[in-house]
Amino acid sequence: MTGLFSEVFLSALLFGAVTAAIPLLLAGLGEQMSEKAGVLNIGIEGMMLAGAYLGFVGAFYSGSLWLGFLTGAAGGVAVALIMALLCVRIGLNQIVIGIALTLGLEGLTALLHHFQFSRSYPRLPAADATVIPLLSDIPVIGPAFFKHHLIVYLAVALVFAMGYLYRRTQLGLNLQAAGDKPAALDVAGIDVIRTRTIAVLTTGALAGLGGAYLANVGAGLFIPFITNGAGFLGIVLAMLARGRPVWVLFGALLFGVCLSLTTAMQVAGINIPTDIIQMLPFLAVMIMLVLFGRRASLPAALGIPYERGAR
Amino acid sequence: MSGSSSSSVAGRDIVALEGVTKRFPGIVANDSVDLSIRPGEVHVLLGENGAGKSTLIGMLSGLQQPDEGRILVDGKPTPITSPRHALALGIGTVFQHMMLVPTLTVAENLLLGGPWWQRPRTEELAARVAEITSTLGITVKLHAKVSELSLGEQQQVEILRAMVRNSRLLILDESTSMLTPKGIDELGALMRRLVEQGLAIVFITHKLKEAAAFGDRISVLKLGRKVGEIPPERFRALDEQAIISEIVELMFGKQKDDPEAVERPVRTVRAEAAPLLQVTDLAVAPTDNAPGLSSISFDIRPGEILGIAGIDGNGQKQLAEALAGQRAATGGSVRLEGVAIEALSVGERRRRGLRYLTDDRLGEGTVGTFPVSINFFLKQVGAAPFWRGGVEQRGEIDKRAAELVREYDVRTPSLKTPVARLSGGNIQKVLLARELAEGAKVVIFNKPTYGLDLANTLASRQRIRDTAARGLAVLLISTDLEELLSMCDRVAVIANGALVGTVENTDDARTRIGRLMIGLAA
Numbered sequence: 001m002t003g004l005f006s007e008v009f010l011s012a013l014l015f016g017a018v019t020a021a022i023p024l025l026l027a028g029l030g031e032q033m034s035e036k037a038g039v040l041n042i043g044i045e046g047m048m049l050a051g052a053y054l055g056f057v058g059a060f061y062s063g064s065l066w067l068g069f070l071t072g073a074a075g076g077v078a079v080a081l082i083m084a085l086l087c088v089r090i091g092l093n094q095i096v097i098g099i100a101l102t103l104g105l106e107g108l109t110a111l112l113h114h115f116q117f118s119r120s121y122p123r124l125p126a127a128d129a130t131v132i133p134l135l136s137d138i139p140v141i142g143p144a145f146f147k148h149h150l151i152v153y154l155a156v157a158l159v160f161a162m163g164y165l166y167r168r169t170q171l172g173l174n175l176q177a178a179g180d181k182p183a184a185l186d187v188a189g190i191d192v193i194r195t196r197t198i199a200v201l202t203t204g205a206l207a208g209l210g211g212a213y214l215a216n217v218g219a220g221l222f223i224p225f226i227t228n229g230a231g232f233l234g235i236v237l238a239m240l241a242r243g244r245p246v247w248v249l250f251g252a253l254l255f256g257v258c259l260s261l262t263t264a265m266q267v268a269g270i271n272i273p274t275d276i277i278q279m280l281p282f283l284a285v286m287i288m289l290v291l292f293g294r295r296a297s298l299p300a301a302l303g304i305p306y307e308r309g310a311r
Numbered sequence: 312m313s314g315s316s317s318s319s320v321a322g323r324d325i326v327a328l329e330g331v332t333k334r335f336p337g338i339v340a341n342d343s344v345d346l347s348i349r350p351g352e353v354h355v356l357l358g359e360n361g362a363g364k365s366t367l368i369g370m371l372s373g374l375q376q377p378d379e380g381r382i383l384v385d386g387k388p389t390p391i392t393s394p395r396h397a398l399a400l401g402i403g404t405v406f407q408h409m410m411l412v413p414t415l416t417v418a419e420n421l422l423l424g425g426p427w428w429q430r431p432r433t434e435e436l437a438a439r440v441a442e443i444t445s446t447l448g449i450t451v452k453l454h455a456k457v458s459e460l461s462l463g464e465q466q467q468v469e470i471l472r473a474m475v476r477n478s479r480l481l482i483l484d485e486s487t488s489m490l491t492p493k494g495i496d497e498l499g500a501l502m503r504r505l506v507e508q509g510l511a512i513v514f515i516t517h518k519l520k521e522a523a524a525f526g527d528r529i530s531v532l533k534l535g536r537k538v539g540e541i542p543p544e545r546f547r548a549l550d551e552q553a554i555i556s557e558i559v560e561l562m563f564g565k566q567k568d569d570p571e572a573v574e575r576p577v578r579t580v581r582a583e584a585a586p587l588l589q590v591t592d593l594a595v596a597p598t599d600n601a602p603g604l605s606s607i608s609f610d611i612r613p614g615e616i617l618g619i620a621g622i623d624g625n626g627q628k629q630l631a632e633a634l635a636g637q638r639a640a641t642g643g644s645v646r647l648e649g650v651a652i653e654a655l656s657v658g659e660r661r662r663r664g665l666r667y668l669t670d671d672r673l674g675e676g677t678v679g680t681f682p683v684s685i686n687f688f689l690k691q692v693g694a695a696p697f698w699r700g701g702v703e704q705r706g707e708i709d710k711r712a713a714e715l716v717r718e719y720d721v722r723t724p725s726l727k728t729p730v731a732r733l734s735g736g737n738i739q740k741v742l743l744a745r746e747l748a749e750g751a752k753v754v755i756f757n758k759p760t761y762g763l764d765l766a767n768t769l770a771s772r773q774r775i776r777d778t779a780a781r782g783l784a785v786l787l788i789s790t791d792l793e794e795l796l797s798m799c800d801r802v803a804v805i806a807n808g809a810l811v812g813t814v815e816n817t818d819d820a821r822t823r824i825g826r827l828m829i830g831l832a833a
Binding site for chain 1: 372374393394395398399404406409411413415419420424425426428429430
């Protein structure tokens with residue numbers, strides 16, 4: 001038991017929490033934008049998988065993590081394009097298409113990976129950390145929070161950028177109007193379809209990036225179904241955050257701690273069945289839903305395709 | 312009417328419709344309509360519900376495209392392809408149904424539509440709004456959330472928005488239906504100022520007096536067709552009464568008089584009868600943007616109609632909801648037949664005979680997707696004989712619903728039709744049937760004729776009179792002073808959540824109520 005409370009252990013636990021939180025954060029921020037604009041994006045799990053696969057492939061062949069993030073984001077956008085076409089432009093059911101995209105991408109990425117790498121799981125070299133001077137010297141906290149890949153800091157900065165976008169910009173107003181009263185946006189002279197398309201594609205890019213981070217930095221390799229529900233956790237985060245990006249961050253960190261705990265407790269060899277430990281993150285979801293679920297508020301037009309002049 | 316400055320620009324159409332036809336599945340909404348809209352003119356579009364006014368507006372504002380015919384802008388055939396296009400052409404519309412985002416503030420709603428890369432120009436807007444509101448004579452809470460404003464206040468914001476956008480053609484779709492008499496007069500004066508500056512206005516209403524008072528040119532629509540037009544030359548030659556009777560001739564082809572003017576039958580309310588409803592010092596705490604109620608006291612005797620007059624948003628809805636039990640009161644007592652009910656639940660108050668007809672017919676009044684039949688019994692779900700052991704008794708429901716449909720003259724294709732597909736007037740009939748059903752003793756009507764056409768307005772008013780005649784106590788909340796004067800025995804005036812005075816409905820009631828409404832003692 002002494003291992004549990006040592007400095008090294010704690011700082012590794014928190015480091016792992018951040019690593020686990022970043023894909024959730026990116027997915028949650030993406031889903032939040034999509035939901036704000038009135039599109040319930042259940043396909044986000046599929047977008048993350050596309051991002052994880054293409055991100056890994058990009059990084060594996062180019063040797064550059066950054067190129068991997070780029071291809072990962074592009075993969076997410078590619079899936080989001082399908083979603084935007086079918087659900088925003090044509091107005092098909094967002095839930096059905098979302099589920100179809102997720103299932104489709106699960107199969108497709110597993111298949112492609114199998115063709116390419118057969119049963120081998122090549123690894124990427126460990127990601128370079130950007131060490132923040134001074135702050136990283138603080139005991140426990142320093143190594144846990146200030147020795148991450150640069151993209152981690154960028155993702156956290158994105159939280160505040162999003163907050164600014166929603167509260168202070170015209171685009172933020174447009175997005176919210178598209179989700180709460182699309183007809184009002186339309187008669188104000190803004191194209192609802194375009195606004196929602198922008199939101200869905202941004203979601204795709206963020207989810208793809210999250211997937212790429214998960215594969216390239218978090219795991220260092222791609223395995224089929226690697227996202228393991230991270231996209232769905234992102235949906236939960238977005239719904240509980242009531243439109244506030246900073247709450248997505250808190251939620252992601254909380255889940256990150258749980259996910260990290262599962263690994264850490266197994267490593268520490270605590271005498272609890274692994275199955276119970278692995279339940280932890282999902283138990284946390286349920287507890288959060290019970291505690292905050294009733295406070296979730298969703299846009300009025302969420303999930304409803306917009307058709308001009310429809311009565 | 313129009314000054315010489317406007318006659319130089321007048322004479323040429325800003326926008327013209329030529330033979331415009333629009334079909335929806337099952338109906339022809341507009342059938343070969345011609346319309347000419349000129350600068351310096353208030354063009355009134357008159358017509359009952361379903362006459363095709365809204366569709367016409369939809370096409371002018373770019374929401375819908377005509378199936379046949381064409382729209383000319385500045386003399387050139389121009390398909391108006393989108394709302395943005397309409398705005399760019401200078402066509403601003405205030406829609407009948409609110410086009411505001413409820414979760415955003417008033418300021419944010421006014422800013423909606425700016426270039427997306429820009430920061431919203433809040434300061435600029437505030438200055439512009441201050442300038443406009445000072446000429447409009449209205450106050451607008453820029454930082455209040457729209458969802459917290461009353462419907463009337465929301466409408467003011469919409470009018471303001473069209474002004475902010477410098478439209479050269481302003482379309483007002485039933486914009487006066489939520490305004491007070493004073494507000495309507497102010498809007499009329501404002502429209503006059505605007506057309507004198509060369510603006511064109513299309514003003515949609517089904518109030519004949521407004522049409523006669525504010526119009527320069529009147530087009531009458533009936534079942535999608537334009538059945539007549541009174542051009543400005545003729546308009547100026549006639550006095551108000553002559554115009555009204557000419558319009559009535561066009562619309563109904565029968566009566567000549569103002570059909571809304573109904574002689575108030577003298578009812579004898581027995582003064583010695585014990586009040587059915589006694590409200591004493593009722594108070595409700597204010598919320599951020601809704602006024603609270605304070606020291607509301609009144610009695611209503613059997614067979615009596617007590618009116619609540621006042622400018623919209625002064626606590627009318629709060630009063631109705633507090634009485635119905637939908638809003639928590641912070642003090643005071645409410646007695647029904649002498650029994651205190653202020654601690655009872657909504658359902659228990661209803662069972663004891665207190666009924667509330669909401670003004671929000673589709674929102675809290677009905678479940679739009681449910682069939683007409685079920686909507687009659689929404690407040691009795693689970694109760695025998697319509698439900699037994701938790702199971703819906705379709706036969707019982709349909710039998711009773713069919714009776715109610717007949718009795719209340721609900722025009723519905725079938726009992727199974729989702730209630731939202733009915734017109735406003737028929738939805739109101741469903742609500743009337745439900746709330747006036749067996750056991751009613753006190754009925755609260757909140758704006759019972761808002762948004763209804765003439766025929767349904769008259770029918771609803773008759774229904775309310777009949778209710779009182781049956782010996783029920785009626786509380787009638789309305790912003791339509793004519794309505795109150797034509798029906799009530801007494802009228803109380805509400806301002807800032809308090810009753811500022813009660814007036815017997817005698818000959819000088821109009822002026823006394825008016826004085827109370829603008830803050831002078833009766």
